[in-house]
Amino acid sequence: MSSKMPSSNNVTQARRTVQQLKIEASIERIKVSKASADLMHYCGEHAKYDPLLMGIPASENPFKDKKPCAIL
Amino acid sequence: MGEMEELRKEADNLKDQITEARKVVQDTTLQEAVAGTTLVGRVQLKTRKTLRGHLAKIYAMHWGTDTKLCVSASQDGKLIVWDTLTTNKVNAIPLKSSWVMTCAYAPSGNMVACGGLDNMCSIYNLKGKDGNVKVMRELAAHTGYLSCCRFLSDSEIITSSGDCTCILWDIETGTEKTIFAGHLGDCMSLAVSPDFKMFISGACDFTAKLWDIREATCRQTFSGHESDINAIGFFPNGNAVITGSDDATCKLYDLRADQELITYQDSGIMCGVTSLAPSLSGRLLLAGYDDFNVNIWDMLKAERVGVLAGHDNRVSCIGVSSDGMACCTGSWDSFLKIWN
Numbered sequence: 001m002s003s004k005m006p007s008s009n010n011v012t013q014a015r016r017t018v019q020q021l022k023i024e025a026s027i028e029r030i031k032v033s034k035a036s037a038d039l040m041h042y043c044g045e046h047a048k049y050d051p052l053l054m055g056i057p058a059s060e061n062p063f064k065d066k067k068p069c070a071i072l
Numbered sequence: 073m074g075e076m077e078e079l080r081k082e083a084d085n086l087k088d089q090i091t092e093a094r095k096v097v098q099d100t101t102l103q104e105a106v107a108g109t110t111l112v113g114r115v116q117l118k119t120r121k122t123l124r125g126h127l128a129k130i131y132a133m134h135w136g137t138d139t140k141l142c143v144s145a146s147q148d149g150k151l152i153v154w155d156t157l158t159t160n161k162v163n164a165i166p167l168k169s170s171w172v173m174t175c176a177y178a179p180s181g182n183m184v185a186c187g188g189l190d191n192m193c194s195i196y197n198l199k200g201k202d203g204n205v206k207v208m209r210e211l212a213a214h215t216g217y218l219s220c221c222r223f224l225s226d227s228e229i230i231t232s233s234g235d236c237t238c239i240l241w242d243i244e245t246g247t248e249k250t251i252f253a254g255h256l257g258d259c260m261s262l263a264v265s266p267d268f269k270m271f272i273s274g275a276c277d278f279t280a281k282l283w284d285i286r287e288a289t290c291r292q293t294f295s296g297h298e299s300d301i302n303a304i305g306f307f308p309n310g311n312a313v314i315t316g317s318d319d320a321t322c323k324l325y326d327l328r329a330d331q332e333l334i335t336y337q338d339s340g341i342m343c344g345v346t347s348l349a350p351s352l353s354g355r356l357l358l359a360g361y362d363d364f365n366v367n368i369w370d371m372l373k374a375e376r377v378g379v380l381a382g383h384d385n386r387v388s389c390i391g392v393s394s395d396g397m398a399c400c401t402g403s404w405d406s407f408l409k410i411w412n
Contacts (some may be wrong), residue, residue, distance in 0.1 A: 001287050003189070010076060011075055011076060011079070013076075014076055014079035014080065014083070015077075015079060015360070018079055018082050018086065020084050020103075020147065020254060020290060020395065021083055021086035021087065023289065023290070023291070024086075024290075024291070024292055024293060025086050025089045025090050025093065027291065027330060028099065029093060029094065029096075029328065029329055029330045029331075030095045030328040030329055031097045031098075031100075031329065032097055032098050032099055032100055032101065032102070032326070032329050032331070032333065033099050034329075035102075035311070035312075035326040035327075035328055035329040035333065036100065036101075036102045036105035036106070036326075036333065037105065038309075038311065039102070039202060039307065039309075039311070039312060039326070039333075039354070039372065040105065040106060040109065040310045041103060041207075042307075042353070042354060042357040043147050043309070043353050043354055043355075043371070043372060044234045046225060046308070046352065046353035046354070046355075047353050047355060049133060049244070049352060049353065049396070050172055050351050050352040050353035050355060050396050051395075051396050051397045051398075051412065052115070052117065052351045052352070052356055052358075052392070052396060052399060052412060053112065053351055053352075053353055053355050053356055055135075056397065057412055059122070060410065061408055062119055062140075062157055062397070063120035063121060063156070063157065063397070063412055065120075067390075
C-alpha cells in the first residue's frame with residue numbers, strides 16, 4: 001500500500017480525513033435483506049433479455065458465421 | 073501535538089461508527105437470501121470472432137454504444153476501432169506514446185480517448201471533416217500514469233491516475249473541472265453509473281470509492297480487499313458495485329446498504345483479477361484473470377458457472393456490449409476475441 005500524500009501538513013490532512021469520515025458515517029443505509037431482494041428481483045426481471053445467460057439461437061446471432069449450404 | 077491526537081481519536085471513533093452502522097442493517101447475508109435460488113446452468117460461450125492486427129500486448133478495450141464497434145489499445149502504439157461483426161479495422165490510429173494503458177469510446181461514437189505512461193488523456197475525433205482521425209485535445213495535469221478514462225459526453229471525460237486522483241475534464245477547453253482526491257494509492261480503474269451522476273474508482277489502497285460527480289464529493293468508501301483493486305464496474309441497476317483485485321477475488325458491494333454483500337473466490341484461483349464486466353441482467357459476472365482465463369460467476373450464488381479459455385496470455389480487458397449480445401476479451405497475446 002503506497003501513500004503518496006504529502007506529509008508536510010499532517011493536521012490539515014487529518015482534518016480532511018475526519019471531515020470525509022463524517023460524510024460517510026452520516027449516510028442512510030437500507031437493510032441487507034432489502035438490498036439482496038432488490039438485486040434478486042432485478043436479475044429475475046431482466047434474465048429473459050440477457051443473451052449471454054439465455055443463449056442465442058444461431059439464426060439470431062449476428063456474430064455467428066452463416067455457413068453456406070451446398071446441394072450436392 | 074494535542075490536536076493530531078484528538079483528530080486521530082475522532083477518526084477512529086467515526087470508523088467504529090461506520091462499522092456499527094453497517095452491522096445494524098446486516099439482518100441477513102446475500103448468501104442466505106439466495107439460498108432458495110437455483111444456480112445458473114453451465115454457461116458455455118464460444119469464440120465467434122478473433123480480431124487480429126495488434127502487434128503487441130493489448131491493455132484495454134471498450135465497446136461503442138452502437139454494440140458493433142469497439143476500440144482497443146495496444147503497446148504497439150495503436151488504437152484500433154474494429155467492426156466486430158466483420159472483423160474489419162474501421163480506424164487504425166497511431167499514438168504519440170506507445171505506453172498506452174487505457175482507451176474509451178464516447179457514447180456518441182464521435183470520439184475515442186486513450187492514455188498511459190505519458191500521464192495524459194488524448195482525445196481523438198473520429199468524425200473529422202476530411203476523414204482523417206486527429207488528436208483533438210491532450211488533457212495534461214495528472215502527475216502520474218493514466219490508468220482509466222470514461223466519457224460522460226462529447227464534452228466531458230473522467231480519468232483515473234497513478235497520482236491517486238481522478239479528474240473530471242472539460243474537453244472543449246482542455247482543463248480540469250474537478251479533482252477527486254482521497255485515495256491513498258494509485259487509482260487503477262473507474263466506472264460511471266448508468267445515470268451518469270456518480271462514478272466509482274478502485275485503487276492500490278485496496279478500497280473503492282463512490283464519487284458524486286456534480287457535488288465533487290466522495291460519498292462512500294468500501295474496504296475488504298487485501299490487495300490492489302484493478303477492475304471495477306457497476307451492477308446494471310446502478311445500486312451495487314463489483315470490484316476485482318490482485319487478491320484473486322471479486323467483491324460485490326451494495327451502495328444503499330453501504331457494505332460488501334459477497335465475495336467471488338475459489339481456492340483454485342490464486343492469481344489476480346485484471347478486468348470484469350457484468351452481463352446485461354447482472355446475473356453473470358465475467359472476470360479476466362492473470363492465468364489467461366475468464367471465469368464466469370453466478371453473481372447471486374457466487375459460484376463459477378463457466379470459463380472462457382482461449383487466450384495464450386493474460387486477459388487484460390473485458391467488456392460486454394450494451395445490448396448484452398457479446399463479450400469481448402483483450403489479451404497480452406495481442407488478440408481480441410468476441411464470445412457469445
